[in-house]
Amino acid sequence: xxNNLKNLICISDEVILAKKQNTPIVALESTIITHGMPFPENxxxxxxxxxxxRKTKSVxxxxxxxxxxxxxxxxxxxxxxxxxxKTVQKLSTNNLSIGITQSLTGSTTVAxxxxxxxxxxxxxxxTGGIGGVHRGSExxxxxxxxxxxxxxxxxxxxxxxxxxxxxxxxxxxxxxxFGIPLITYQNTNVPAFWSQDSRVKSPIVAExxxxxxxxxxxxxxxxxxxxxxxxNPIPIEHEINAKTIEPIIEKSIxxxxxxxxxxxxxxxxxLSQVLQITQGKSLLANKxxxxxxxDLATKIANTLSKF
Numbered sequence: 001x002x003n004n005l006k007n008l009i010c011i012s013d014e015v016i017l018a019k020k021q022n023t024p025i026v027a028l029e030s031t032i033i034t035h036g037m038p039f040p041e042n043x044x045x046x047x048x049x050x051x052x053x054r055k056t057k058s059v060x061x062x063x064x065x066x067x068x069x070x071x072x073x074x075x076x077x078x079x080x081x082x083x084x085x086k087t088v089q090k091l092s093t094n095n096l097s098i099g100i101t102q103s104l105t106g107s108t109t110v111a112x113x114x115x116x117x118x119x120x121x122x123x124x125x126x127t128g129g130i131g132g133v134h135r136g137s138e139x140x141x142x143x144x145x146x147x148x149x150x151x152x153x154x155x156x157x158x159x160x161x162x163x164x165x166x167x168x169x170x171x172x173x174x175x176x177x178f179g180i181p182l183i184t185y186q187n188t189n190v191p192a193f194w195s196q197d198s199r200v201k202s203p204i205v206a207e208x209x210x211x212x213x214x215x216x217x218x219x220x221x222x223x224x225x226x227x228x229x230x231x232n233p234i235p236i237e238h239e240i241n242a243k244t245i246e247p248i249i250e251k252s253i254x255x256x257x258x259x260x261x262x263x264x265x266x267x268x269x270x271l272s273q274v275l276q277i278t279q280g281k282s283l284l285a286n287k288x289x290x291x292x293x294x295d296l297a298t299k300i301a302n303t304l305s306k307f
Contacts, residue, residue: 008100011120012073018059019121024301026053026294027072027117027125027155030064030107033079034088035268036128037283038275043083045287047076049126049294056298061122063113065091068103072120082107090264092145110157111149114227118153123216123304125155126297128290129163129193130229131267132171135253142262143174150227151178156216156304158297160289161191161198161231164242165249165270168198176203180226181219183212184233185296191233194240194285202231209296213303232296238288240281248277 018025028049033042050060062074064082071078082088082105089106091099093115099106108116110130117125131144150157161184162171172190175182184190184202192198206212216228233239252273256262261269274282 005119009070009072009116009119012061012071012075014059015061015073015120022305024056024058024298024305025061025122025124026058026297026301027113027120027122028060028062029110029113029125029127030062030074030082031090031109031113032128032290033082034085034107035090036271037286039083041283041287043080045290046079046083049290052291052294053298056302058298058301061117061120063108063116065096065099065104065106065108067105068100070100070116072116072122081105090268092264093149094145109146111145114146114149114153114155114157118155123155124158124297124301126158126290126293128159128286128293129161130157130159132162132166132168133174134266135165135167137167137170140262142266147171147174147178147180150175150180150229152225153227154220154225155227156212156230156297156300157227158230158232158293158300160193160234160293162193163267164193164195164198164245165253165267165274168192169200172200172203175229178226179224180229181215182229182231183215184231185212187231187233191231192242193289194234194245194282195242196233196236196239197242199242206230209299209303212300213307216304217307230296230300232289232293234285234289235292238285240278240285245274245278245282248274251277
């Protein structure tokens with residue numbers, strides 16, 4: 001398959017070697033570098049995230065598009081380029097091909113990263129939070145492509161739940177409609193990104209990594225295509241509880257509405273507003289939940305590599 005894609009996709013030597021040696025691999029998205037955090041925190045976080053994966057004797061595969069070429073596994077120079085360049089495109093599955101056609105440099109969203117991770121036969125992907133059904137979607141139908149891709153790419157996606165700026169009950173309902181197994185790790189309720197508890201009961205709860213891995217292996221045998229969405233609550237010592245964050249989110253959404261900010265620009269705007277209003281606390285929480293997700297993802301990848 002990759003012979004047909006060799007002009008489009010470049011897999012790093014480190015990832016190729018890991019595949020040959022059956023070393024666990026964890027995919028990482030790149031939008032968190034370009035649209036999730038300001039410089040230099042974005043660069044430092046990306047480098048630290050990769051270092052955490054390597055500490056577990058696993059291999060990181062950060063995914064992006066560099067000058068029209070898909071990259072699975074980035075160099076430090078490429079991460080630095082993404083973190084500093086304010087004109088980097090945000091590429092999802094709908095504009096990925098035109099980005100390649102136009103030789104653009106772009107970061108990959110959850111949807112695009114998930115698609116490319118499966119293409120590269122990487123079965124574990126760690127991210128911060130997923131997109132979903134936006135508040136007010138009953139009038140503007142603003143629903144993230146992440147959910148559609150989760151329904152069609154077989155992978156283990158570890159996140160801290162849907163982003164708290166979303167309509168989480170509707171997001172969970174649509175996830176179930178798409179046949180995506182939403183598995184909350186060691187928690188009764190679905191987490192809400194910065195908060196441990198969204199007050200929405202989780203459809204499935206897993207107490208152990210082995211349960212998650214066995215479920216994934218059975219799904220593969222059955223030919224079920226949707227990803228396993230593993231929601232991993234932020235550690236309680238780093239959370240911003242719902243009572244504190246909810247008024248801030250509502251204020252940010254109202255500001256976005258007044259400025260008519262919509263579509264792909266909405267989430268980065270809301271996250272930047274929350275960062276400003278919380279005086280940086282949301283950034284600290286972002287990093288904590290990402291590293292916590294990486295910890296769980298490496299455990300899943302290590303366990304999977306034994307089968």
